[in-house]
Every structure is written in structure tokens, then in C-alpha cells.
Amino acid sequence: MQAKTWTDEAAAQAAGMDAARLHALADGLHQNYVASGKLPHLRLLISRDEKPLLNHVSGAARATGEPLRNDALFRIASMTKPVTSAAFMMLVEQGLVALQDPVTDVLPEFSALTVGMDRQPLRRPMRMIDLLRHTSGLTYGLQRQTPIDALYREQGLDEFHQKRGPGEFIEAVARLPLEFSPGERWNYSISTDVLGVIVERLSGTDLGSFLADRIFAPLDMTDTFFRLPDDRAGRMTDAWQLGSDGRLSLYERGERSSWRRNLRLRSGGGGLLSTAEDYHRFALMLLRGGELDGVRLLRPETIAMMHANQLPGGADLASLSSSMFSEADYADVGFGLGFATDLVTQEFFWGGVFSTFFFVHPRERIIGLLMTQHFPSNVYPLRRAFRDGIKAAILKGYAG
Known part of the structure; x- marks a missing residue:
């Protein structure tokens, strides 16, 4: 399986990150999950201080073996919820x-x-x-x-x-x-x-028009939508599912995706398609307190409210949840207005059922994006390895 990793060593050093460790993280995830056949492909994007430090693509976008592209479109499922x-x-x-x-x-x-x-x-x-x-x-x-x-x-x-x-x-x-x-x-x-x-x-x-006019256009998110346009179907990834026999099988072909159909209901909980670059712009807006490139969508105090724990009594998910399935661990994890929040580090994050994931670390000014198309999302400790690997690349003593 071909893998391409781009690391900006100078930018990483300036941002207090170890570029070699970031590169090793991407290579390790590729070897452990894509090269081993557990995942069909992997798209990673890591930034700090709003500067991209690592881009990674590996594996096949389609069952035909077509290599994954930087601008591949993914079913982001529950990563629609924060939007x-x-x-x-x-x-x-x-x-x-x-x-x-x-x-x-x-x-x-x-x-x-x-x-x-x-x-x-x-x-x-x-x-x-x-x-x-x-x-x-x-x-x-x-x-x-x-x-x-x-x-x-x-x-x-x-x-x-x-x-x-x-x-x-x-x-x-x-x-x-x-x-x-x-x-x-x-x-x-x-x-x-x-x-x-x-x-x-x-x-x-309708929700699609509202998001397009009020969020996607202002943030220059040109590849995020509920319905797949015909002229971009060639960039749509296949999705895979893990069977009871432990083998991957095709869930849906990109070129025949159900996301090409006309929609009766635009699913605010799971219906969007997006790219790593587009969703990174949304995450940047959150990191910057509701503003990006001079365009303000939300006030800083609103963003702070969204990523603060809003569970009754300040509880965590371990004490309040009755849910067998989620996109988060439970201990020391609260929930804000649209995504989970780590009660220890103050990171906020969420993912989707096809194993997509993002996190924002406000204190360290780090954003991590992980995209793949594997159903369900709770099979492998991929997200934890991704977050922990990024934190391990923070240089000691960096003052920011």
C-alpha cells in the first residue's frame, strides 16, 4: 500500500513540535492499520498555531485500487453534529x-x-x-x-x-x-x-442551504455538502465494513453512493460529506473562537460555552451515560453543545461511524483530523493512538 507523508520540518520546529515524531506517527498508523489490511486507507492532517505541519495519505480510495487523494471526499457521519x-x-x-x-x-x-x-x-x-x-x-x-x-x-x-x-x-x-x-x-x-x-x-x-450560506461559504469550505455533486463523484471514497468473520467487505461504492440521490431530509446528525482540508477550516474557526480569515460566525463566549462541559451537575459520561455506543470514551469526558470535551486537558472532539475523527486542543492550539471509511468506528484504538502520538510530539519547554 502506497503512503505519502508530507511534514513541514521548519514549521513544526517553530511551532514546538518534533517533525520526526509526527512522521513516525503517520508511518506507524499506516503500517498498523492500512498496510496490515485493517483499514482501506488513511488521511491525516495535523496543525498547530494554524499552520499545517503534517499531511498524510495512504491506501486505496476504491476497491479497484485507485490511490487515495488529498482531496478525497468522505462520509463524515456524526462529525456533522458539531456543524x-x-x-x-x-x-x-x-x-x-x-x-x-x-x-x-x-x-x-x-x-x-x-x-x-x-x-x-x-x-x-x-x-x-x-x-x-x-x-x-x-x-x-x-x-x-x-x-x-x-x-x-x-x-x-x-x-x-x-x-x-x-x-x-x-x-x-x-x-x-x-x-x-x-x-x-x-x-x-x-x-x-x-x-x-x-x-x-x-x-x-432547508438545512443544506443554511449551512452553505452561513457556514461553508464564509469559511471557504467548497467541498462540504449533503448531496454529492455529479462533477465530484470521482473523488468520493468507497466505504467498508467489518463482518462478523473479521474481514472487510464493501459497504458502498463511491461512484454509486447513496449520497448522489435527491434528499427528502438533510440529516443534521450524520449526513454531510467533506474533505480533511474543509473540516480543518471548520475546526480552525472553533479554535479561533468563532472567527476565521476576518469572518466571524460566532462570538468567543459562545464557542467557549460549546466546548465547556454542559452535563447536569458537571458529571462525566461514565456517571451519566446509558449509551452502549458513542464516539467517545466515557471516563473524565464531558459533553458540551455538539461534541465531547476532555475534562482533564480541555480538548474537544468528535467522530463519525465510518471512523472519521477530529480534535481541537485550545491550550496547545493543535488540531488533528483523521479520515477513513471503516464501519463501525469502535473496533480499533485508532483515535487514541492518533491523539496520544500528536501529544508525544510536543517539544518539552515550548512556551508558545
């Missing part, structure tokens, strides 16, 4: 909605929600903040723990491309009981898909 959450917070700043507003202010369909299979009443209303931090009581069918998530599977509420439009989707969710009363536990869920519909209703436009 949708940022969009919602823009509406908060506009004064159109508040975090403590009841969800029923915008979604009257939720006025008769109940809890549990015995349909108990809610102990308090579901609020907007519950959707952002996944304390809503909603769930994912993929959790496979309860009779309620079985109902989600029956209704197909986890599917990336819904057969329902936004209104029908909300009505279908409203007919099902919650796992718990809002605010009482944390459970990874379709909350951000619901949030995306709220953004549509408050803004009066």
Missing part, C-alpha cells in the same frame, strides 16, 4: 431561540411525549439544550439495548437518507416514547437530526 450545533448557536446569537426554551416552542408535535414503554409523563419538558448535549431521552436504533431502540430500528429512524421529509420525520419520532425524562441521563441519539429540523423551521430554509 449543525454551530448553526443552531448562530440562531441563539440572533435571539431567535434560547438554550432553555422548550422544544415544543418550535416542534409542537412533541407536546404529547411520554417516557418508557409504559408511557409515563415527562418529569420536565425537553429543552433545546437537551438536544445539543444528548440528554433529551431520544435514542438511536443502533444502541440495541431496549425495546424503545428496537422501535427506532423498525421505523428506520437511524438511516442516513430518510424516506420521510422533515415534518414526517418529526411526527414519527414524536409517536415513540423517550428512554428517560429529559435531563436525567446522557444517551447518544438522533437529537441533532431533530435539532437540524429546528434550524430549518427557525431560519425558514
Whole structure:
């Protein structure tokens, strides 16, 4: 498997990073995961002080053996959630909605929600903040723990491309009981898909247009969208899945991707396609407190609120979560408004079910992007190795 790694040694040295260790990290991940056949490909991007220090591409973008390109398009799945959450917070700043507003202010369909299979009443209303931090009581069918998530599977509420439009989707969710009363536990869920519909209703436009006009165009993110344009289908990666026999099989071909279809619902929780470079620009905006290249999307205090732990009582996921599946470890990890936050280092991060991942370390001013297309995302300790390897490359005594 061919691998290409570019490291800017001078920029790394100036930024207090060991270029040789960064190069060794990329080479090690390639050898351990791509060359060994565990992953089809790997795309890495690492920056500090807003300067790219490492770019890495390895493996095949397609089952035909076509090498992965720098500008390859990936299904980023739940890395859509931070983007949708940022969009919602823009509406908060506009004064159109508040975090403590009841969800029923915008979604009257939720006025008769109940809890549990015995349909108990809610102990308090579901609020907007519950959707952002996944304390809503909603769930994912993929959790496979309860009779309620079985109902989600029956209704197909986890599917990336819904057969329902936004209104029908909300009505279908409203007919099902919650796992718990809002605010009482944390459970990874379709909350951000619901949030995306709220953004549509408050803004009066579809989610794709809102994100394109308010986030992607201002940040010059030219390769991020819900529907794959025909003229970029050649850059779309194949996606792979791990079978019960431990072997990789093709999940979806890039040139025949379901992301080329017309969409009825734009999934605010998992529907975006993007490149490493594009998502790095979004992460840079977060690192810079809501601004990039002279364009401000959000106020610094809003960004600080988003990556602060917002779980009730300052709890971590280990103590509050009832979720079998997530995109994060649980101990010493909190959850903000759209992504997880490390309660020790203050890093914030999230990933997607196809094993994509990003993290931002505000104190060290580091961003790490990892892209591949392997389902599911919790098979290998890839993300931990990536984060730890980057931290190990920080030179001691660097004052910044």
C-alpha cells in the first residue's frame, strides 16, 4: 500500500513540535492499520498555531485500487453534529431561540411525549439544550439495548437518507416514547437530526442551504455538502465494513453512493460529506473562537460555552451515560453543545461511524483530523493512538 507523508520540518520546529515524531506517527498508523489490511486507507492532517505541519495519505480510495487523494471526499457521519450545533448557536446569537426554551416552542408535535414503554409523563419538558448535549431521552436504533431502540430500528429512524421529509420525520419520532425524562441521563441519539429540523423551521430554509450560506461559504469550505455533486463523484471514497468473520467487505461504492440521490431530509446528525482540508477550516474557526480569515460566525463566549462541559451537575459520561455506543470514551469526558470535551486537558472532539475523527486542543492550539471509511468506528484504538502520538510530539519547554 502506497503512503505519502508530507511534514513541514521548519514549521513544526517553530511551532514546538518534533517533525520526526509526527512522521513516525503517520508511518506507524499506516503500517498498523492500512498496510496490515485493517483499514482501506488513511488521511491525516495535523496543525498547530494554524499552520499545517503534517499531511498524510495512504491506501486505496476504491476497491479497484485507485490511490487515495488529498482531496478525497468522505462520509463524515456524526462529525456533522458539531456543524449543525454551530448553526443552531448562530440562531441563539440572533435571539431567535434560547438554550432553555422548550422544544415544543418550535416542534409542537412533541407536546404529547411520554417516557418508557409504559408511557409515563415527562418529569420536565425537553429543552433545546437537551438536544445539543444528548440528554433529551431520544435514542438511536443502533444502541440495541431496549425495546424503545428496537422501535427506532423498525421505523428506520437511524438511516442516513430518510424516506420521510422533515415534518414526517418529526411526527414519527414524536409517536415513540423517550428512554428517560429529559435531563436525567446522557444517551447518544438522533437529537441533532431533530435539532437540524429546528434550524430549518427557525431560519425558514432547508438545512443544506443554511449551512452553505452561513457556514461553508464564509469559511471557504467548497467541498462540504449533503448531496454529492455529479462533477465530484470521482473523488468520493468507497466505504467498508467489518463482518462478523473479521474481514472487510464493501459497504458502498463511491461512484454509486447513496449520497448522489435527491434528499427528502438533510440529516443534521450524520449526513454531510467533506474533505480533511474543509473540516480543518471548520475546526480552525472553533479554535479561533468563532472567527476565521476576518469572518466571524460566532462570538468567543459562545464557542467557549460549546466546548465547556454542559452535563447536569458537571458529571462525566461514565456517571451519566446509558449509551452502549458513542464516539467517545466515557471516563473524565464531558459533553458540551455538539461534541465531547476532555475534562482533564480541555480538548474537544468528535467522530463519525465510518471512523472519521477530529480534535481541537485550545491550550496547545493543535488540531488533528483523521479520515477513513471503516464501519463501525469502535473496533480499533485508532483515535487514541492518533491523539496520544500528536501529544508525544510536543517539544518539552515550548512556551508558545
